[in-house]
Amino acid sequence: MRIFLQIILITIALNCTGQIFNLETEFQPSFLPGSNLILQDDGKQCFLDLKGETFSEHCIITDLQLVDIKSFLNHYQFKIKVNNDTLGTITKIENGDTITSYLRSMGTDGIGVNGKLIRDNLTKKFKFWSPNKGTANDSLIVLLFKLMNRNLKEAKTVNYLEQLKQYFRFELGLKKLSDSPLTYKLYGSITAHEEDELNTFFKSLPLDSVLYFDMSNFDSMGTMFYPTFRALCERNKNIYWLNCSAGALKQLNEIGISPSRIR
CATH class of the missing domain: 3.30.1560 (Mago nashi protein)
Known part of the structure; x- marks a missing residue:
């Protein structure tokens, strides 16, 4: 087919x-x-x-x-x-006339x-x-x-x-850059919409291999994700964070990532 x-x-x-x-x-x-x-x-x-x-x-x-x-x-x-974007319609009859109202999604950001x-x-x-x-x-x-x-x-x-x-409803800002050494890139922002995907991805990572994360185009994440990042670094002591943007560096420091792992 x-x-x-x-x-x-x-x-x-x-x-x-x-x-x-x-x-x-x-x-x-x-x-x-x-x-x-x-x-x-x-x-x-x-x-x-x-x-x-x-x-x-x-x-x-x-x-x-x-x-x-x-x-x-x-x-x-x-x-x-x-x-705006039309989300749907509501149709009702008033005084014998059919009136259709459009539900719209508005925004400025x-x-x-x-x-x-x-x-x-x-x-x-x-x-x-x-x-x-x-x-x-x-x-x-x-x-x-x-x-x-x-x-x-x-x-x-x-x-x-x-x-x-990041302005569209896609998945987590993530891409694999290399298999050897295993290197990923996290970019944009991480929000509650990507929580499940982030958790699934972190759980899939090997525990005994050296891992690199390119953070050069990373913006920010909610503090709700700090425990998730800490847990990942506790499970694998060989994770390194590369080319960190100002936002990434600030939040990795707040999480408590060892400076020796930030390159």
């Missing part, structure tokens, strides 16, 4: 050969500089471009990498919403996303605010991050994407 679906998606992409595809997306996070993403297929070449205040990265990609996003946008409902798709001389625009997990807008963001994470490799760009990712 998977192979059959892949064939269908590839067929769709091939049918679009020669058609102009240009997707521009602007990210406007509340407490992080904004950025602009461009995905383009002019029928001859495909590229991905991301620009921000302190970085700019351009890379050539294959047309097959755009298959999923093109297929998704064929059915995506392009809408303009300012600083999230992220605004807006953009436009140019396809075969047709332009469609979209705009939304901090999408809820499982919505179509959330699915769009997941696809965009999949493309960016796969192709953008420069250090400044990667660090920015890690921070930008």
Whole structure:
């Protein structure tokens, strides 16, 4: 079944050969500089471009990498919403008239996303605010991050994407950097939403191996996690914290991590 679906998606992409595809997306996070993403297929070449205040990265990609996003946008409902997302509706009848009220999620400390798709001389625009997990807008963001994470490799760009990712409802800011020596990177902030994931991850770590954590792009965590970090360091005396940001260094000191383990 998977192979059959892949064939269908590839067929769709091939049918679009020669058609102009240009997707521009602007990210406007509340407490992080904004950025602009461009995905383009002019029928001859495909590229991905991301620009921000302190970085700019351009890379050539294959047309097959755009298959999923093109297929998704064929059915995506392009809408303009300012600083809110519709959560649901309440319908009631008053004086014989049907009245529909829209439940919305409002905010000033999230992220605004807006953009436009140019396809075969047709332009469609979209705009939304901090999408809820499982919505179509959330699915769009997941696809965009999949493309960016796969192709953008420069250090400044990667660090920015890690921070930008915190504005969406993804998982714990964690990635494996190396198997030998075993090295992970913790980035962004850890909140109550990631508590279970953090506990599961820490429990999965070996107790008798040297472990390294890159903390160069770490922001903060609630003090509720201090006992969890202390317990991890008690179980394994060979854990070292590398390239600590100011926030990471402050909190590791508050936790009581030995200075000899902070490098």
